[in-house]
Amino acid sequence: MKNDIILAGVGGQGILSIAAIIGYAAVNSGLYLKQAEVHGMSQRGGDVQSHLRLSSDQIASDLIPYGKADMILSVEPMESLRYLPYLGPEGWLITNTEPFINIPNYPPLEEIMQEIKKLPRHVALDAGSLAEEAGSKKAANVVILGAASLFLDIPYEGLEEAIRFLFGKKGDDLVELNLKALRTGRETAANKTVK
């Protein structure tokens, strides 16, 4: 078993939290993991990505080869497209539809959505609104993770347990909120993919 995942977003959007949740769950499932992160200058509002690799066998490279990713998981629509060369022929693109606009020449959202819809396997959802319904817009990253959970080879309960562990110190409210965000993301994605 292997899951090679590109996590994409803009510095500060919380992609490393997604990585931490998956990472915790993966290690608890007895899987090997490698996760390359971006620190430093790009974190100041630039494009950031993380290569997350899970496998039942030892993993060699910290970087996912081009054309081999099983999934691109993006908390920003334009950023989801930046990593298409990594996506494998059977890979899924799962993205937030809400743009993060901090550049003057951000392309029209409809055009971005057209590009996303060209992909045979994609899930696009408004994670910000769904997170808001769950209790806080800040949990948009966890909504995206919930959507991705359909395609991950780790049990859903493992992700829930990871959220309980990682957010536990910050209070029960935050745990509940994130569990709800995770559930919402998963259910919304399930409805979208079964049509």
Next chain:
Amino acid sequence: MNTRLLLGDEAIAQAGIDAGMSGIFAYPGTPSTEITEYVRSSAEAKKKGIAANWAANEKTAAEQALGMSYAGKRAMTSMKHVGLNVAADVFLNASITGANGGILFVVADDPSMHSSQNEQDSRVYGRFAMVPILEPSNQQEAYDMVHLGFDISEKFQVPVMLRITTRLAHSRAGVARKEQRAQNQFSLPEDLKQFILLPAIARKRYQKLLDNQDAFHELSETSPYNQYLPGEDRSIGIVACGLAYNYLMENYPGRKVPHPVVKISQYPLPKNHIEKLYDECERIIVLEEGYPVVEEVLKGFMNLGKEINGRLDGTLPRTGELNPNLVGAALGFPQEKLAAIPDLVTRRPPSLCKGCPHIDSFLGLNEAIAEYGKGRVFSDIGCYTLSALPPYESINTCVDMGASITMAKGAADAGMHPAVAVIGDSTFTHSGMTGLLDAINDQSNITVLILDNATTGMTGGQPSSAFGRIEEICRGLGVEEDHIRVIKPLRKQHEENTRILKEELAYEGVSVIIPRRECIVTLNKRMRLKFKDKNKST
């Protein structure tokens, strides 16, 4: 087994804690920052009394580490690759003095310049200093090599370099911990003259370093981290250094490489393995992260003998970090046609944060200097370097830590007026103060903006060494009281700030303007914590 998910940086830090290190000394710099951060936030390190304070710069840090080694204890100093330029004086001379307690120079290179101004390869420095270099290929080796490094350092009384690159520094994997070692007891060097590099002693110490070279070679040849892996297909022999080994393995499912491979993670180069490979194979491919250091050695000046492929002949790109695809292509694997990035995807460069005090400083400076025209602002290294990008486009240089003040001085001495230096508070204490003293002594015509956001911002908000003392330092160095101006970079004070900037730009002599407002990131962090504490107490 006690396995944790750690960044390469964190693995090194945890290993230091476990291997009986008594102190780590560093100045923050991507991708090395998390090493010291980890030790600083480790409860275990605190309990063990391990010193872990940020230093003013990499040189002062490395010298503190050397002092700790002199006192018989194990010390680590960590830095980014260009930080070793700053610490090069102590690094090269410490190879001559040698060590007492074990000392490790952990240097994190940044090929592809993700967060740096060049991609220099620290192995060149290691060779220059003629010390053993360890180059782990994964997080576990990074951990294990700290123990090994201290062992070598103490056995041969020599500093050891641990060289990593960004991709290992900032990648996480499971790391198993080794046995805990006690810290060394305080002990003076056996020979109290060992560290006096007067010529007569230095010549002897240098000879000792030279005499040890055979032993260092022997270590490399027997090291478990350098391996000869046999293969049937001898049309190619592969030398894979550090991280490049992983990219090699990624190309062969089940790690079954048909060619003979020499895996290298310890230098000087293991002659036995490489000679065997060279004798057996038709040609050699060298895979290494960084400069073609090994490739050049194998090729030699005269380039006689078998074909050696690598970065120099275009088998691999001359610049940038490697990846599985580049290595695959070099080995002749056909590369699949990749999906294209749609044209509409635009660049998203990093930018100053919303609410950043630097924004107001640069808006003021841009307006104040407009009448003199462009091309007069010498900058330095920090978040404020981002003012080079639109919409500010305020600065004209960014070279090395502290160069803003000294380059402005040089330009002023060439007749440029105004000549402006822009430098952050932390960079000022790192390497700016001495340059300011030069300007004062020569009465040069420069205007220095010390952007005081009370932190080392770019690397995540480490404490600034002269917090609250910038004016005192300027005064002490000899800047005239009337020309030390503190302003508050806020939108609503734009008019007044611009007026003050204009006055000081017009002044002939050294003037210092200190725009002072806390970094928005550290401020937000502080407020969140305060809010949390308040909630707790109620």
